[in-house]
Amino acid sequence: MDFEPPFQENYKTLLQNGSDELGDRNGGRQPPPQLIEHCELPLIDLSHLQTRGSSVGRADCKGDIVEAARKWGFFQVVNHEVPTEILESVKHEQKKLFRLPFQKKAELCFLNLSSSSSPTKSYRWGNPQATCLKQLPWSEAFHLPLASISRMKGNDNFGVAMETYGMTVADLAALIAEILAEGLGIKGTSYFKENCTSSTCFLRMNRYPPCPHASQVFGLMPHTDTNLLTVLCQDKVGGLQLMEGERWVNLNPNPNALLVNIGDLFEAWSNGMYKSVKHRVMASQEEERFSMAFFYCPFNHTLIESPLKPALYRSFSFEEYIAQVRRDVQATGDKVGLSRFLTQ
Numbered sequence: 001m002d003f004e005p006p007f008q009e010n011y012k013t014l015l016q017n018g019s020d021e022l023g024d025r026n027g028g029r030q031p032p033p034q035l036i037e038h039c040e041l042p043l044i045d046l047s048h049l050q051t052r053g054s055s056v057g058r059a060d061c062k063g064d065i066v067e068a069a070r071k072w073g074f075f076q077v078v079n080h081e082v083p084t085e086i087l088e089s090v091k092h093e094q095k096k097l098f099r100l101p102f103q104k105k106a107e108l109c110f111l112n113l114s115s116s117s118s119p120t121k122s123y124r125w126g127n128p129q130a131t132c133l134k135q136l137p138w139s140e141a142f143h144l145p146l147a148s149i150s151r152m153k154g155n156d157n158f159g160v161a162m163e164t165y166g167m168t169v170a171d172l173a174a175l176i177a178e179i180l181a182e183g184l185g186i187k188g189t190s191y192f193k194e195n196c197t198s199s200t201c202f203l204r205m206n207r208y209p210p211c212p213h214a215s216q217v218f219g220l221m222p223h224t225d226t227n228l229l230t231v232l233c234q235d236k237v238g239g240l241q242l243m244e245g246e247r248w249v250n251l252n253p254n255p256n257a258l259l260v261n262i263g264d265l266f267e268a269w270s271n272g273m274y275k276s277v278k279h280r281v282m283a284s285q286e287e288e289r290f291s292m293a294f295f296y297c298p299f300n301h302t303l304i305e306s307p308l309k310p311a312l313y314r315s316f317s318f319e320e321y322i323a324q325v326r327r328d329v330q331a332t333g334d335k336v337g338l339s340r341f342l343t344q
């Protein structure tokens with residue numbers, strides 16, 4: 001299987017030395033948090049938002065979104081107007097891409113997304129900085145700025161499928177952002193339209209290979225998302241968990257729904273009303289899993305400042321936040337996140 005990244009060879013020493021099980025699967029020394037086996041997140045039918053629907057139905061639907069964002073930080077949406085053909089086509093292209101030989105995926109200029117002037121690789125796997133198994137994600141990913149996807153068009157079906165998907169999901173994210181703003185009492189804001197365009201957003205395609213060390217490593221380590229909103233499309237395999245209070249909750253995958261979650265920037269903009277919730281992906285011994293995350297982001301220079309006062313966080317730009325996260329990850333292996341920006 002020449003498409004498989006060489007996890008075993010590359011991380012041989014870590015795998016040999018790291019006999020420690022994840023144990024509590026929490027990566028810490030605290031007592032193991034309770035795990036709820038399965039949880040159904042709020043499932044919101046967005047067809048109620050259509051203008052031909054009743055105004056009561058629309059208001060209820062918006063209310064459900066706002067409540068879910070406050071309580072869970074996560075919710076699922078159906079009838080979201082991302083056409084099934086587009087979803088099927090990106091899933092197909094995603095699978096095809098990950099089935100290419102590993103050497104090909106690892107080439108620096110693969111997909112023409114990186115160059116010597118902009119050497120950030122779009123393909124990532126494992127974690128070259130990992131010093132223990134808990135820091136080794138058993139997954140591979142393509143990180144694609146929508147701006148560069150549009151430059152790839154004409155390449156083949158891949159670019160077209162990704163761009164169409166990206167643009168459609170960007171509209172969905174903008175709609176949800178406006179509903180969430182309304183839920184804070186802020187009507188008709190132009191903040192999102194002015195600061196987020198389809199070219200400020202990113203797609204991250206994830207593949208989680210079957211993992212012979214599933215009790216020792218994560219598919220993806222616990223984290224919060226460093227953006228405004230994430231829209232996730234996942235298959236039926238499952239493995240995504242979120243933190244609710246002190247416990248990890250296993251999410252039942254619903255491949256017919258898109259999963260939406262609040263990122264750090266929206267938590268700050270909402271003055272802490274909406275929650276950017278920690279989540280992680282468990283590795284599976286038997287099954288491979290695919291997911292695709294759309295990250296709704298502003299321009300780098302965009303100022304994140306809550307319209308609600310008194311402000312819980314000092315204002316900061318998106319690039320300032322990213323730089324701080326990077327510094328913290330380098331120094332401690334983990335991001336500190338929003339607490340760095342508390343006003344007191």
Ligand SMILES: O=C(O)CCC(=O)C(=O)O
Nearest residue numbers: 204206234240281291293
């Ligand atoms: O694969 C998943 O279910 C989650 C992916 C994720 O959390 C991310 O890419 O930030």
Ligand SMILES: [Fe+2]
Nearest residue numbers: 223224225279
């Ligand atoms: Fe995430």
